[in-house]
Each structure stands twice: as C-alpha cells, then as structure tokens.
Amino acid sequence: MPAQRMFVFQLSLFFCSWLSSIHGLDFRYYNSVEMEQYLKDVNRTYPEITHLHSIGQSVEGRELWVLILGQHPREHRTGIPEFKYVGNMHGNEVVGRVLLLQLINYLTSRYLSDPLVTRMLNSSRVHILPSMNPDGFESSDRDCINSVGRYNKNGVDLNRNFPDAFESNTEQEIEKEVSAVMDWLKTETFVLSANLHGGAVVASYPYDNSNRGSELQGGQSISPDDDVFIHLAKTYSYNHTEMHNANSCSDFIGFDHGITNGYYWYPLKGGMQDYNYVKAQCLELTLEISCCKFPLESQLPGLWEANRPALLAYMQQVHLGVKGVVMDSDGKPVQNAVVEVSGRRNLCPFSSDRNGEYFRLLLPGTYTITVTHPGHETLTQRIKVPYGPDSFSALTHNFILRQKDNISTGAAPSPQSCTNAITTLTLFILQRLLS
Numbered sequence: 001m002p003a004q005r006m007f008v009f010q011l012s013l014f015f016c017s018w019l020s021s022i023h024g025l026d027f028r029y030y031n032s033v034e035m036e037q038y039l040k041d042v043n044r045t046y047p048e049i050t051h052l053h054s055i056g057q058s059v060e061g062r063e064l065w066v067l068i069l070g071q072h073p074r075e076h077r078t079g080i081p082e083f084k085y086v087g088n089m090h091g092n093e094v095v096g097r098v099l100l101l102q103l104i105n106y107l108t109s110r111y112l113s114d115p116l117v118t119r120m121l122n123s124s125r126v127h128i129l130p131s132m133n134p135d136g137f138e139s140s141d142r143d144c145i146n147s148v149g150r151y152n153k154n155g156v157d158l159n160r161n162f163p164d165a166f167e168s169n170t171e172q173e174i175e176k177e178v179s180a181v182m183d184w185l186k187t188e189t190f191v192l193s194a195n196l197h198g199g200a201v202v203a204s205y206p207y208d209n210s211n212r213g214s215e216l217q218g219g220q221s222i223s224p225d226d227d228v229f230i231h232l233a234k235t236y237s238y239n240h241t242e243m244h245n246a247n248s249c250s251d252f253i254g255f256d257h258g259i260t261n262g263y264y265w266y267p268l269k270g271g272m273q274d275y276n277y278v279k280a281q282c283l284e285l286t287l288e289i290s291c292c293k294f295p296l297e298s299q300l301p302g303l304w305e306a307n308r309p310a311l312l313a314y315m316q317q318v319h320l321g322v323k324g325v326v327m328d329s330d331g332k333p334v335q336n337a338v339v340e341v342s343g344r345r346n347l348c349p350f351s352s353d354r355n356g357e358y359f360r361l362l363l364p365g366t367y368t369i370t371v372t373h374p375g376h377e378t379l380t381q382r383i384k385v386p387y388g389p390d391s392f393s394a395l396t397h398n399f400i401l402r403q404k405d406n407i408s409t410g411a412a413p414s415p416q417s418c419t420n421a422i423t424t425l426t427l428f429i430l431q432r433l434l435s
C-alpha cells in the first residue's frame with residue numbers, strides 16, 4: 001500500500017475508534033476502573049469544556065470523580081449558576097450511574113452543534129458525580145430489589161448519614177463519602193441538584209424529616225419553598241415519558257403527578273436532600289428513576305430515552321428566579337449578607353457567598369426581598385421575577401447596601417450550622433489541590 005493511502009487508512013481507523021469510544025458510549029455497566037478511564041478520556045477529548053477532579057475517596061480508596069462541564073469548567077464565573085447531579089449513592093441503584101455517563105457523552109458530543117446543549121453549557125456550570133458509592137457498586141449483586149451493595153464498605157446507608165436538619169444525630173460517625181460531599185458543598189454555591197436512585201419511579205422533594213413543628217401539614221413536611229419544589233418535581237415527572245402517569249411500577253402505590261413530598265412517602269433522618277437544601281442553600285430532589293434497581297443491560301437504552309428529556313429540562317431550571325451581587329456603596333462585594341424573600345423563613349437564611357453573589361430559585365411573580373448585613377442599612381425592594389429557564393438566565397438584580405453612619409462594621413456573624421456561603425480559604429485551597 002502506498003505511504004499516502006496507508007496514512008489515510010490509519011487516520012480513518014483512528015477516527016473510527018475515537019468516534020466509537022466517545023460518541024457511541026455502550027449501554028452497559030462500567031466498573032470503577034472503566035468509569036475512571038472513560039471520564040479521563042472525555043476530559044482529554046474535550047479539555048475546553050470539561051474539568052475532572054476527585055472530591056475524595058471511598059472507604060476502600062476509590063476516587064469520587066466529578067466531571068465539570070461548561071464554557072468555563074475550571075472556575076466559577078459571576079452570574080453562572082452551579083448545578084449538580086449525583087448518582088449511585090446507594091451502590092446497588094445503578095441506573096443513575098449509567099445515565100449520568102450517557103449524559104456526559106450527550107452534552108460533550110453535542111456542544112456547539114446542538115443549540116440547547118450549547119446554551120446550557122454556556123449559561124451554567126454542570127457538576128456530575130456518577131458514583132457516590134463506588135464500593136457499594138462493586139459489591140452489588142444484579143438484583144432488582146435485593147439490598148446487597150446498598151451500603152458503603154462500613155455497612156452504612158449514606159442517605160441516612162448526613163447531619164440532620166431537624167434532629168441531632170451527632171453520635172453518628174460521618175462516613176468518608178458523606179464527608180467528601182459535605183466538603184464539596186462548601187467549595188461552590190450550588191444552586192440546584194438532584195440525586196438519582198432506583199426501586200421506584202417518582203420525584204421526591206424536601207423535607208424528608210420534621211421536628212413535628214409548623215412544617216408538618218397533612219402528613220407532609222412542607223418547606224418554605226414548597227411551590228418551587230413542586231414545580232421542580234413536576235418538571236422532571238412531566239418531561240419523563242412515564243413518571244407523571246403515576247403507575248410506573250406495579251408494586252407501588254401511584255404518586256399523583258409522579259411526585260411526592262419526601263416525608264409523606266416515608267420520614268427519613270440524615271438524608272442528603274434536606275442537608276443540601278437546609279444547610280447549603282442548594283435545592284435538591286431525590287429522583288427515583290427505575291422500578292428495578294439493577295436492570296438488565298438491554299433495558300438501559302430505553303431508560304436513557306425515558307429520562308433524557310427530563311434530565312435536560314431539570315438542568316434548565318437552574319435559571320429560575322433571581323440572582324445577583326450584594327455590594328457596598330463602593331461597589332465591593334459583600335459576603336454573608338442575608339437575602340430573605342418575604343414569607344419564606346428558611347431554617348438557614350439564604351446569604352451572599354464569597355463573591356457577594358446570591359441565587360434564589362423562585363417561580364414567576366412579584367416578591368419582596370430584604371437584604372441585611374451588620375453595619376449596613378436594611379434594604380427592602382419589590383422585584384418582579386419572570387420565568388428564567390426559557391432565556392437561560394434568572395433575572396439579574398444587584399443590591400447596593402448603604403453603610404450606617406455611626407456604627408463600625410464588625411465581621412458578619414457566621415452561623416456554624418449554616419455553612420455553605422461561608423467558604424473558607426482553606427477549603428478553596430483544598431479544592432485546588434484536589435483538582
């Protein structure tokens with residue numbers, strides 16, 4: 001074969017193998033080694049729009065890989081909301097893990113050719129942790145309902161291991177996987193999130209627990225942002241081919257619209273979604289996306305098609321509501337300013353982060369927002385909030401605080417139990433080291 005034809009032949013071989021390895025991700029279960037290899041391949045192939053880092057290790061020492069996707073994957077940019085998906089928290093609930101790898105493949109391979117994907121990655125930063133419990137996954141048997149592999153290596157249910165928002169569970173040791181996620185939450189101001197489970201088909205929203213106070217209404221534990229949560233849950237269930245029909249799994253009672261208040265379904269202490277919402281200002285749903293926890297590989301393409309529109313539509317909801325920067329009269333960002341929406345008494349108040357930024361997911365309407373910060377005059381404004389997801393941006397509204405004349409500005413109080421906005425330099429450095 002002449003040298004020139006040989007070169008073309010080799011080039012086409014390389015191109016074909018590259019295409020099949022990246023564009024045609026097989027519908028099968030990747031073990032932890034294969035998954036790591038895939039994530040590294042994607043990162044190598046799309047270095048401009050991806051950033052791969054580990055947020056810690058499992059008990060058995062497996063890395064907890066997070067792939068970040070976006071126009072600026074390596075760092076936060078003002079006004080760009082941070083979104084996340086977490087899969088495989090229960091090691092034997094494996095569909096989420098598969099679908100998140102498919103989602104990575106879908107987003108990276110369509111960037112700049114698919115307008116929706118392009119706008120999504122240009123307007124938000126998407127963090128994907130395909131497996132929060134890789135040890136559990138490796139020990140799973142391939143059973144639909146059996147719980148082997150649900151727990152981590154220490155036999156702990158990770159979705160019961162977070163510090164509870166309502167009751168003290170401090171006697172409980174925090175597992176490495178949970179600790180890694182808690183630290184991760186302090187490195188970014190995550191705005192919206194979902195964690196993917198299996199064994200039912202329903203979108204469950206906070207609260208999962210209650211202290212039997214005023215939040216308990218009609219058997220539900222209702223949060224101040226109930227309207228937003230119901231909208232988010234319906235966004236998923238109605239963009240899913242089956243979920244909204246409420247009868248997807250024969251052995252389960254149907255859920256109206258395919259959604260449920262977590263507590264109403266069953267009370268749960270130490271769950272991840274309450275922790276995200278209450279402690280980290282990140283609205284999170286628990287998405288149950290398959291009747292069978294570990295289905296046959298032949299069912300995976302159908303599960304991807306059923307969930308794909310819902311996964312994308314849900315991500316777009318990161319643009320609900322209002323966002324902006326709290327500044328002082330010199331235009332300097334103000335950290336830890338409390339940004340409170342009238343009528344929503346959050347257990348931990350939403351506040352501005354280290355960049356002075358705040359993000360508040362709200363449905364369209366007119367809201368009274370009050371901003372307070374020690375040493376500054378309280379600022380109250382009425383704001384008309386449009387529907388942001390269609391334009392891929394929440395309403396931008398900055399607040400400018402006036403310093404009080406006769407009171408010195410001390411450091412803002414930092415409520416120890418509400419830590420997300422109070423990102424320390426140490427954690428920032430830690431994240432860089434892990435990158």
Ligand SMILES: [Zn+2]
Nearest residue numbers: 090093197198
């Ligand atoms: Zn689960």
